[in-house]
Amino acid sequence: MDKDYSKEEYLELIEKINYHRNLYYNEDSPELTDYGFDMLMNELKAVEKAHPDWVPADSPTKTVGGAAKRTAGVLVRHRVPMLSLKDVFSKSEVSDFVTDMKTQFGPDTEFVVETKIDGLSMAVRYEDGKLTKAITRGDGLIQGEDVTENALVIKDVKKTLKNPVPYLEIRGEVYMTIEAFERVNAHQELNGKKTFANPRNCAAGTLRQLDSKIVKERDLSMFVFNIQEIHGMDIATHTDGYKYLKSNGIKVIDTYFVCRTAEEVSGAIDKIGEMRGSFGYDIDGAVVKLNNLTYRQQAGTTSNTPKWAVAYKYPPEEKESRVLDIELSVGRTGRITPTAILEPVRLCGTEVSRAMLHNQDFVDELDIRVGDTVLVYKSGEIIPQVKSVVKEKRPAGTKRFVIPMTCPVCGSPARREADMADIKCTNPSCPAQLEKSIINFAGRNAMDLKGFGESYIAQLIKEGYISDISDIYTLKDHRDELIEKGILGREKNTDKLLKIIEDSKANTPDKLITGLGIGNIGKAAAKALMSSFGSVDALRNASEAEIMEVEDMGPISARSIYEFFRNPKNVEILEKMEALGVNMKAENEAASDKLAGKSIVVTGTLPTLSRQEAVALIEKNGGKSPGSVSKKTDFVLAGEAAGSKLDKANSLGIPVIDEAGFLRMIE
Numbered sequence: 001m002d003k004d005y006s007k008e009e010y011l012e013l014i015e016k017i018n019y020h021r022n023l024y025y026n027e028d029s030p031e032l033t034d035y036g037f038d039m040l041m042n043e044l045k046a047v048e049k050a051h052p053d054w055v056p057a058d059s060p061t062k063t064v065g066g067a068a069k070r071t072a073g074v075l076v077r078h079r080v081p082m083l084s085l086k087d088v089f090s091k092s093e094v095s096d097f098v099t100d101m102k103t104q105f106g107p108d109t110e111f112v113v114e115t116k117i118d119g120l121s122m123a124v125r126y127e128d129g130k131l132t133k134a135i136t137r138g139d140g141l142i143q144g145e146d147v148t149e150n151a152l153v154i155k156d157v158k159k160t161l162k163n164p165v166p167y168l169e170i171r172g173e174v175y176m177t178i179e180a181f182e183r184v185n186a187h188q189e190l191n192g193k194k195t196f197a198n199p200r201n202c203a204a205g206t207l208r209q210l211d212s213k214i215v216k217e218r219d220l221s222m223f224v225f226n227i228q229e230i231h232g233m234d235i236a237t238h239t240d241g242y243k244y245l246k247s248n249g250i251k252v253i254d255t256y257f258v259c260r261t262a263e264e265v266s267g268a269i270d271k272i273g274e275m276r277g278s279f280g281y282d283i284d285g286a287v288v289k290l291n292n293l294t295y296r297q298q299a300g301t302t303s304n305t306p307k308w309a310v311a312y313k314y315p316p317e318e319k320e321s322r323v324l325d326i327e328l329s330v331g332r333t334g335r336i337t338p339t340a341i342l343e344p345v346r347l348c349g350t351e352v353s354r355a356m357l358h359n360q361d362f363v364d365e366l367d368i369r370v371g372d373t374v375l376v377y378k379s380g381e382i383i384p385q386v387k388s389v390v391k392e393k394r395p396a397g398t399k400r401f402v403i404p405m406t407c408p409v410c411g412s413p414a415r416r417e418a419d420m421a422d423i424k425c426t427n428p429s430c431p432a433q434l435e436k437s438i439i440n441f442a443g444r445n446a447m448d449l450k451g452f453g454e455s456y457i458a459q460l461i462k463e464g465y466i467s468d469i470s471d472i473y474t475l476k477d478h479r480d481e482l483i484e485k486g487i488l489g490r491e492k493n494t495d496k497l498l499k500i501i502e503d504s505k506a507n508t509p510d511k512l513i514t515g516l517g518i519g520n521i522g523k524a525a526a527k528a529l530m531s532s533f534g535s536v537d538a539l540r541n542a543s544e545a546e547i548m549e550v551e552d553m554g555p556i557s558a559r560s561i562y563e564f565f566r567n568p569k570n571v572e573i574l575e576k577m578e579a580l581g582v583n584m585k586a587e588n589e590a591a592s593d594k595l596a597g598k599s600i601v602v603t604g605t606l607p608t609l610s611r612q613e614a615v616a617l618i619e620k621n622g623g624k625s626p627g628s629v630s631k632k633t634d635f636v637l638a639g640e641a642a643g644s645k646l647d648k649a650n651s652l653g654i655p656v657i658d659e660a661g662f663l664r665m666i667e
Contacts, residue, residue, distance in 0.1 A: 005047045007054055011648040013044055015628065017060045018644060038087060038313060056647050062303050074146040075138070079169060080228040082121055082137045082144065083304055085287065085311040091266050094288060097310045098262040101290060104299065110291035112238050113268035114256035116311050117223050118284040119175030120204040124151060124224075129164025131157070136207065140304070147207055153216040156223070161248040165232035170245065172224035176203040177280045180219040199282055221281070224252045237291045255279075258291060269312050276317065277346050285313045316377040318387060321345040323372045326357065326401050328408040332436030333519055334424035336403055336414060338363060340374070340386060347378045355384040359421040360403050367391075369398040407432075417519075417559065424519075429468045429569060435461055437517050441469050445523045446515030447504045451497055459487050468569075469516070470576040472501055505582045509536050512582065516570075519560040524626070527619065528552065529561070536574060536584040540565040551624075594666050595623030598634045601649075604642030606659045614662070621666045629654065637662050 005013070017040050041060065048055045055061070088094055102109050121137040123144070134151030138144030151157045154174065161168070176184070181199040188195045196202035206218045227241045235241045242252045255275065257268035265288055272286045289309035290296050299308040325341040338357040345352055355376055357363050366389055368374065373393035374386045403423050405414045412427035425433065438457045442449035449472075460466045463485070465478060475482065476498050488494040513526035513536070521529075532550045533539040539547075539561070547558040564570055578584050600623050602614045609617070614637060615625040629636060629648045636642075636649040636656045649656055657665070 005051075007051070007651055008648065010044075010047050010051065010054055011644055011651060012628075013040070013047065014056075014060060014644040015648070017041065017044060021060060038089070041087075042089075056644070058643055075143045076133060076135045076146045077143050078123070078135070078138075078141065079125075080123075081301075082123060082140050082171060082228075083301060083306055084140065085116075085309055086305045087285070087313050088310045089313050089315075091269070091312075094265060094269065094310065094312055095262045097288065098265055101295075101299070101308070105290075105292070105295045108260065109295065110237070111259045111265055111288055112256055112291050113259055113265055113272070113286055113288050114225065114253045115272055115279070115283045116285040116287045117173040117175050117225075117253070118200045118282040119173040120200070120207055121171060122147065122151065122174050122207065122222065123169055123171045123228060124157060126161055126164070126168040126170075128166060129161040131159050145208065149212045150207055150209065150215040153212050154220045154222055156221050156251045158248060158250055161250075163244070163247050165230060167229065167231040169228040169230075170224045170250065171226045171228050172222045174203055174207050174220055174222045175199065175281050176206070176218070177221055178282070179280060180221070184218050222251065223254070224250050225287070235293060237293060238289065239291060241293070273314050276314070285311045287311050317347050318375050318377040319345045319347060320373055320390060321352070321376050323368060323370055323374055326363075326368075326370055328403065330407060330409050330425055330430060330432035332433055332440055333517060334407075334414075334426065334430065334433050335422045336408065336425060338401070338403060340368065342374075342376065342384075345376060347376065347384065352376060352378070352384045355386050357386065360416075360423060361421045363401055363403075367400070369394070369401055371395050371398045417556070420556070426567065427569065431461075434466070434468070438466060438469060438472070440517050441472070441515035443515070445511075447507055447511055449497075449500055449504055451493075451500065456488055456497070463487060468573050470573045470580065473505065473577060473580040473582060475501060505580070507583060509584055509586050512536065512577075512584070513539075516564070518564045520557040521561060524624075525553065525557060528624075530586040534586050536578075540571070540574070592666065593622040595621040598623040599632055600625055600635045600637055600662075601627070601629050601633050601645060602637045603645035604639035606637070606639035609659060614659075617662075617666060635662075 017037075020037055020040070044059075045061055048059065048061060088097070098111065101111070123135045123137075124131060125133040125135075131148075131152070133146065134148045134157070135144040136147055152159065176199040178199065181196070181202055184202055185195040196205070202218070203220055206215055206220055209215055224245055226238075227235065227245070233244070235244060239256075239258060242256075245252050255272060257264075257271070259265045259268055269286045269288075272283075276283060287309060288311075290299065296306070296308040299306070301307060322343040323340050324343060327339045327341055329337050329339060331337060337359070340355045340357055342353050342355060355374075357368060366374075366386065368386060368389055371394070373390040375388045375390060376384060377387050378384055403414075405416075405423070406412065407414055407425035407427060407430055409432040410425065410427050410430040412425055412430060414423050414425050416423045427433075435454075435458055438461070439454055441447055442452045442457070457466070460475070465475060465482075465487075466472060479494065479498060482488050483491050483494050488497050508530070510523075510526040510530040513521065513529060514523050528550050529539055529547075533542060542562075544555075544558045544562045547553055547561050548555060574584075595618055598618075600618050602611050602618075602625055606614060618625045618637075626633070629645050629652065631652060633649070633652075633654050636645060636654055637659070638646050638649075638656050639659065646656065
């Protein structure tokens, strides 16, 4: 543990971990690498070891998996819990595990060391040799999602068994080969859709699809790694179980070693590590488990992990490569990002030829130059990163790399804000920014142009119909052309989208401000600004000092807003939108001022109100609803399964109210 945590900081750490768990297990869109998440969990375990009296019942260290989602299918109760494995990061921890098992079960105890496939767990049930049910891990303990229809189209899932028993439940990992993953991403890119970050995310999102045709098209695979339950046959060991499964044509983990000593276990882990680059799929570790199934029953489990197995996580693989060039790209906000073009090198089974260098500070800190030999690794086996420069291999004549203060795409001036690392293009109509800016403008939190997707936007820009955000509202003038060219689909779909765009003119101006993509200004800040100024025009004419008077508005945000409205091109776009009828003035929607000045955090599942409805009522009655609990919070509106926010409120002595109490406050 690197720091001495206060209880408040501990609860914030839980909240952070829960946020990333949800992205990983339920949204299939992690922001954090596996390694980064593992380090957070290790930190949490260390804090809880030092302060056991702080640990809530729903701590991430006591829970398994994510939440089971009804949208993916019917929920099914687990007959056997689908527990997670205890992660270890050093050979000494593995040795301790082996020693502990041998102490309990004798010197001849056998271990199986096998690959840990990076995918999504699924259990499959067979009755009298016929597949009857396939279930995701879900919460791991109580219930998972019924994905039987999808399982039936996975080529490795057997529909019938050659040597059936009355009942068999097996557990395996659904994954995607590197080849299949690359095919899917190529298809996504071709159709203007978002690509997947890695094979694990793609496999998880695919298995939860409601359309089994998509599952079949994406070519998922499955390795089975355990017999969960079997009736009608006695199986003594894990390896005997594999033999039985193979006799039924079931694909089991194909790389494993049977070991009897800590040295043999360590050697097997090393062998699997050396083979990582040769697999056609991703692994995220090696599993060490007892071979004897009776011993497993005797060893038992904790609340969320079996005591008879551990998962060894390999440190990030590192290799040397040479920087051939440094390219610059421009993002939606105008941020200019340098990327190292590398001599291709294979890491964790895939070829790496690019690594993001983030910003000028990162380049300067490592002193990365074209021609340098660098140490490259895959953070969490997902994102290629440069770890360091091998200075002794630097060729003569290399020069320090400096991001130029002009946009590499449009040639406009670039600017680095004070105390900020990013260098940004100042031209809001820069072609590199335009597509991403329009996508942001059309997004749910902004103008909410439902159905106006990325492929349409890209085509409209390519065909010259959109050159800045305001042109969205002139598309109706080109209706017949758009239908003739089929850019927005046929007549019915084109008219539908044009109506959605036209109706959005009446949106409240905070949605417009959100959609403009002003640096550091999101949905909550936009609402606060419009609540204070009442109109876009008033905000445009405000000074930095006046903007900073808005609650929670700091100097960096105030500077971003002030400079946005000093740019003549931005003003021209807004004036054009106003002339086209886009609403620029906020109406006083407050039903009352009963919650004026009150900060109310909503958490958990309320009996009748959705979280969005509760937040809307708070704001409509003059209050605000931040996303996290702090000393400034006046109340916490808590429902079922409120979790860490409720714990934090209790630790800070903040009053907690239920839905009925909240509704009484605004009656």
